Amino acid sequence: MKRHHLHMAGLVAVTVAVWSMTRPSVDISTALEVAQLFGALSLVGLAAVNFITTRHGSVDAIFGGLDKSYAVHKRLSVASLALVVVHVVIAVENEPAVEAGGGHGASAAGVFSLVAFALLTLVALLARKLNYERWKAVHKWMVLPYVIGLIHYYGASDYAVLAWTPLSLWLNVVNLIGVASCFYSVFLYERLGFPWRGRVEHVQEVAAGTVEFRVRMNGFTARPGQFVFLKVNPKTRRFPSHPFTVSGLSERGLVQFTVKSLGDHTARLVRGLTVGDAVWLSRAHGRFDYSKGRPRQVWIAGGIGIAPFRSFYEAGVPQVFDIDLFYAYNSEAESPYLREVKALDEESNIRVHLCDFTETGFLTARRIRQHLHPEEQFDVYFCGPKAMLGSLLPQLADIELKPASVHYEEFQFK
Numbered sequence: 217m218k219r220h221h222l223h224m225a226g227l228v229a230v231t232v233a234v235w236s237m238t239r240p241s242v243d244i245s246t247a248l249e250v251a252q253l254f255g256a257l258s259l260v261g262l263a264a265v266n267f268i269t270t271r272h273g274s275v276d277a278i279f280g281g282l283d284k285s286y287a288v289h290k291r292l293s294v295a296s297l298a299l300v301v302v303h304v305v306i307a308v309e310n311e312p313a314v315e316a317g318g319g320h321g322a323s324a325a326g327v328f329s330l331v332a333f334a335l336l337t338l339v340a341l342l343a344r345k346l347n348y349e350r351w352k353a354v355h356k357w358m359v360l361p362y363v364i365g366l367i368h369y370y371g372a373s374d375y376a377v378l379a380w381t382p383l384s385l386w387l388n389v390v391n392l393i394g395v396a397s398c399f400y401s402v403f404l405y406e407r408l409g410f411p412w413r414g415r416v417e418h419v420q421e422v423a424a425g426t427v428e429f430r431v432r433m434n435g436f437t438a439r440p441g442q443f444v445f446l447k448v449n450p451k452t453r454r455f456p457s458h459p460f461t462v463s464g465l466s467e468r469g470l471v472q473f474t475v476k477s478l479g480d481h482t483a484r485l486v487r488g489l490t491v492g493d494a495v496w497l498s499r500a501h502g503r504f505d506y507s508k509g510r511p512r513q514v515w516i517a518g519g520i521g522i523a524p525f526r527s528f529y530e531a532g533v534p535q536v537f538d539i540d541l542f543y544a545y546n547s548e549a550e551s552p553y554l555r556e557v558k559a560l561d562e563e564s565n566i567r568v569h570l571c572d573f574t575e576t577g578f579l580t581a582r583r584i585r586q587h588l589h590p591e592e593q594f595d596v597y598f599c600g601p602k603a604m605l606g607s608l609l610p611q612l613a614d615i616e617l618k619p620a621s622v623h624y625e626e627f628q629f630k
């Protein structure tokens with residue numbers, strides 16, 4: 217069971233416990249009590265959804281990496297919406313006043329919040345093709361149905377919401393965290409979330425459509441494999457915050473990034489980044505860390521997904537690890553650090569296997585098996601396009617090559 221599953225189960229258990237210890241302040245049916253339990257559970261779910269968006273350090277710890285937390289953010293939002301639907305259905309079934317919509321304003325607010333929430337969730341799920349910045353701008357409006365939902369809770373609940381009861385104390389703490397998280401993410405994060413500030417000292421093209429650049433950030437720390445959110449020339453908003461892996465970190469405080477033009481903003485960055493440009497960094501995030509794995513490992517890098525592996529081998533990989541690195545790329549021209557990776561083979565405990573699509577096509581599980589003994593236990597570390605992992609994992613299963621564990625870093629959140 218994943219760590220965050222335990223946390224979620226804990227949140228549900230506490231909510232059910234405090235609900236069962238609290239009596240409604242008016243005489244209502246058991247069904248309406250249960251309806252308000254579902255309402256309470258949805259508020260807890262939404263507070264957790266909002267807390268994830270703060271990108272607070274504990275989010276990495278709870279979810280095993282910020283990149284993983286966004287997948288939970290999505291699923292938890294949908295689950296919370298489902299809890300709200302159950303809450304409304306049971307309430308409408310058991311409180312005729314609400315059904316007529318003639319119920320008091322706070323009840324109507326509940327229905328409005330549900331409709332707005334459902335519409336914005338549909339937009340979030342269906343408009344994924346929308347430009348990311350526009351998608352994010354629409355997505356921020358999720359705060360509205362959340363706040364209206366809270367007005368509904370404080371105005372229509374049949375429990376004393378401000379009394380010293382287990383349920384109200386718990387929900388008041390939960391709602392406070394939810395509201396504070398919203399306020400921080402929507403209004404403060406872009407200003408307060410980037411404490412590291414420096415200037416570009418080196419820019420170099422390292423492959424077609426890919427630049428490497430270094431920024432001096434004295435005192436900045438990150439473990440190999442971690443990523444940050446990065447802005448360039450924030451005052452001009454030329455390059456709003458985007459996530460990039462730290463592909464190198466020198467003792468002299470130089471932080472290195474390797475960026476491939478994969479969309480509108482990165483295309484502009486790769487074309488226009490200049491020495492002297494101002495760069496702001498967030499704290500380091502992510503739990504993609506080979507050093508926590510078994511000694512026998514298979515590393516799979518797809519294209520720019522070589523970035524975290526570069527930070528691993530640049531920092532030096534202890535001899536206790538026995539690694540096969542499969543570096544798959546479209547063509548030599550588009551593959552950053554190809555010479556460095558080739559050199560690894562001679563010098564280190566990392567055996568390198570190059571997979572040039574123009575020569576050998578896509579990397580296959582059969583190719584990986586050629587370098588593994590049938591019985592050996594190994595961990596897989598993967599960074600690359602989602603579709604590549606989606607194709608390799610079933611292939612591995614088909615040839616009964618079962619990694620002891622698979623660790624991957626997703627290069628996209630939505």
Ligand SMILES: Cc1cc2nc3c(=O)[nH]c(=O)nc-3n(C[C@H](O)[C@H](O)[C@H](O)COP(=O)(O)OP(=O)(O)OC[C@H]3O[C@@H](n4cnc5c(N)ncnc54)[C@H](O)[C@@H]3O)c2cc1C
Pocket residue numbers: 283347348349443456457458459460461462463474475476477478479480481482483520523625626627628629630
């Ligand atoms: C943990 C992580 C580490 C990454 N490391 C690197 C790296 O080292 N080098 C590299 O070249 N690329 C890296 N990426 C990918 C990089 O962030 C995207 O290519 C970039 O955000 C594309 O932005 P765009 O505006 O050019 O493209 P768009 O066309 O706007 O976006 C393409 C996709 O990128 C994602 N994306 C866009 N903007 C953002 C944003 N602000 N926040 C989160 N996701 C966004 C969305 O999923 C979107 O669908 C990483 C991504 C993640 C999540």
